Amino acid sequence: MSMLRLYHWEPNANSGKPMLALAEKGVEYESHYLDLLKFDQHQPEYLKINPDGTIPAMVHGDRVLTESTPMMQYVDEEFDGPPLQPVSPAERWRMRWWMRFFDAYFGPSLSMIGWSVFVGPAARQRDPAELRAAIDRIPLEARRIAWRKALFNEFSEAELAESRRRVVWATGILESHLATHEWIAGGTFSLGDINGFNLGYALPLSQPAVCNDEKTPHIMEWLRRIYERPATRQTWARGRTQLASRAALLERRRPSGDT
Amino acid sequence: MLELYHWEPNGVFLKPLIALEEKAAAFESHWFDPTTFEQLAASFPASTESRLTLEREGPILVADGTVIAGTSFMLEYIAEAVPGPSLAPRSPWDRYRARAWAQFLGLSLGATTSALGCARYLTPMLEERDPVALRAQIDRIEPLERRAAWLAVVDARQDEAALRQRLAMPIGRLEAALAQHAWLAGDQYSIADIDAYALVDPLRDLAPDIVNVTQTPRLVEWLGHIAERPAVRAARARSRSSAPERAFVPGIEPARWG
Numbered sequence: 196m197s198m199l200r201l202y203h204w205e206p207n208a209n210s211g212k213p214m215l216a217l218a219e220k221g222v223e224y225e226s227h228y229l230d231l232l233k234f235d236q237h238q239p240e241y242l243k244i245n246p247d248g249t250i251p252a253m254v255h256g257d258r259v260l261t262e263s264t265p266m267m268q269y270v271d272e273e274f275d276g277p278p279l280q281p282v283s284p285a286e287r288w289r290m291r292w293w294m295r296f297f298d299a300y301f302g303p304s305l306s307m308i309g310w311s312v313f314v315g316p317a318a319r320q321r322d323p324a325e326l327r328a329a330i331d332r333i334p335l336e337a338r339r340i341a342w343r344k345a346l347f348n349e350f351s352e353a354e355l356a357e358s359r360r361r362v363v364w365a366t367g368i369l370e371s372h373l374a375t376h377e378w379i380a381g382g383t384f385s386l387g388d389i390n391g392f393n394l395g396y397a398l399p400l401s402q403p404a405v406c407n408d409e410k411t412p413h414i415m416e417w418l419r420r421i422y423e424r425p426a427t428r429q430t431w432a433r434g435r436t437q438l439a440s441r442a443a444l445l446e447r448r449r450p451s452g453d454t
Numbered sequence: 455m456l457e458l459y460h461w462e463p464n465g466v467f468l469k470p471l472i473a474l475e476e477k478a479a480a481f482e483s484h485w486f487d488p489t490t491f492e493q494l495a496a497s498f499p500a501s502t503e504s505r506l507t508l509e510r511e512g513p514i515l516v517a518d519g520t521v522i523a524g525t526s527f528m529l530e531y532i533a534e535a536v537p538g539p540s541l542a543p544r545s546p547w548d549r550y551r552a553r554a555w556a557q558f559l560g561l562s563l564g565a566t567t568s569a570l571g572c573a574r575y576l577t578p579m580l581e582e583r584d585p586v587a588l589r590a591q592i593d594r595i596e597p598l599e600r601r602a603a604w605l606a607v608v609d610a611r612q613d614e615a616a617l618r619q620r621l622a623m624p625i626g627r628l629e630a631a632l633a634q635h636a637w638l639a640g641d642q643y644s645i646a647d648i649d650a651y652a653l654v655d656p657l658r659d660l661a662p663d664i665v666n667v668t669q670t671p672r673l674v675e676w677l678g679h680i681a682e683r684p685a686v687r688a689a690r691a692r693s694r695s696s697a698p699e700r701a702f703v704p705g706i707e708p709a710r711w712g
Contacts, residue, residue, distance in 0.1 A: 258547055258550075260550055260554075261554075262550075262553070262554040262557055262558070264553070264557065265549075265550050265553035265554045265557065266550070268546075268549065268550065268553060269546050269547070269549070269550040272546035272549065273546040273547070284531050284534045284535035285517065285518070285520045285522075285531070285535075287530070287531075287534065288520070288522055288527050288528070288530070288531045289503070291524075291527040291530065292503045292507075292523070292524050292527055293503075295508060295524065295527070295557075296506065296508065298557075299508055299561060299706075300508060303709070303710060303711065304710075307710070307711055337709060340711065341711050344711060350711075354710070354711070357710075358710075364597070368502070368506065371502070372502060
């Protein structure tokens with residue numbers, strides 16, 4: 196089992212999950228950057244690796260891994276390095292439950308908003324005929340629908356309003372959880388925090404009225420603690436776009452008078 | 455000390471029953487009827503996670519004071535924390551495959567199987583009830599998504615044709631995987647098989663045009679092997695009705711986009 200390759204976009208959302216887990220673990224890998232906005236993930240060379248055309252994908256020897264949360268668990272269990280999952284089965288259950296909540300509830304609502312304000316407008320800079328051809332090449336029907344909606348701004352106001360409602364509500368749930376738990380799983384930094392950071396590092400910027408020092412102090416402190424970890428610095432430094440640079444807002448301000 | 459709050463041995467309720475029987479674990483069984491909303495009573499065990507679980511209605515495992523919800527993760531908990539025969543896939547790669555299957559099937563079949571079952575059995579059952587009283591019970595449900603899932607069943611707003619179309623991909627992938635391997639994660643029966651079995655088995659009744667010996671021979675053979683296991687028979691024997699295969703309540707919502 197030799198070569199480890201990771202196909203990823205920015206240190207953000209699903210791509211950032213295995214990137215940060217690998218960095219925390221101290222595992223070297225061959226990085227293959229795919230530009231999501233140029234549809235690199237739907238090109239024939241990549242579809243040979245992941246026929247579903249989703250990113251990230253990890254190739255370890257003859258194994259191909261395409262689900263980002265189980266991929267992080269594989270990274271933790273397959274390689275040497277600091278453990279990234281709690282020892283207690285109850286904490287491991289809590290970590291897994293919250294990762295599913297991030298992946299299947301909070302994340303999709305947040306990304307619908309993100310796609311409508313960032314991915315869609317960025318990709319619309321391109322030739323419409325080229326865009327339509329690119330969408331037709333997407334293998335999974337659900338992904339085709341998602342891209343079409345994002346690129347041609349077809350999200351209904353009702354859909355976006357529901358996503359905004361869910362983001363506000365889920366942010367409150369997360370704040371309550373972090374008020375009584377130091378980390379997502381409990382007393383131990385884990386993959387749950389890596390997952391949550393990828394989802395939430397830009398919340399204070401994208402949802403300033405919802406996530407800020409007054410309303411969600413525990414989320415802010417939790418994000419800052421994760422941002423200060425060397426692995427997070429190192430991973431976010433690999434970003435090539437304005438997305439990753441948003442993490443800088445988590446720098447702690449020096450107290451006034453300290454020079 | 456393990457306590458399992460469960461309904462009839464069907465769908466997501468079947469999963470922990472099978473796993474605990476496989477482990478030959480001592481547990482206290484609390485049977486409840488989610489169609490009468492016993493799970494919302496103040497005395498029912500609850501945690502943030504059980505109230506918000508994306509599976510909506512399902513079993514609750516209380517283990518040393520922790521209130522565990524979410525059946526795929528409940529299976530992992532039982533595999534790791536309860537003594538007895540091994541149910542966890544053995545290697546990191548096998549565990550990856552188990553988790554990838556549980557995630558994929560939980561979000562696809564988890565939504566479709568329960569919606570088809572509710573349309574067939576739960577909607578007609580609720581139509582027999584006093585509509586005003588029922589509506590009042592549902593209006594008290596939090597969070598909103600959980601309430602909306604019940605309203606969709608009461609109002610019979612399920613598009614069965616669209617639901618059936620969603621079965622093709624997951625069932626096709628399962629059939630292809632079982633043509634390669636006898637079990638879903640590794641060379642042994644594991645929680646991956648228990649997890650998938652509970653979501654697929656009801657489709658022999660709900661979608662016999664899609665899951666049958668002609669179109670999905672490997673899948674039907676695999677269902678048969680699991681059904682014969684003593685632990686699965688013991689789990690099924692905990693039924694209090696004559697027809698556990700009709701016991702459905704709202705499950706996870708279908709993906710809202712992409």
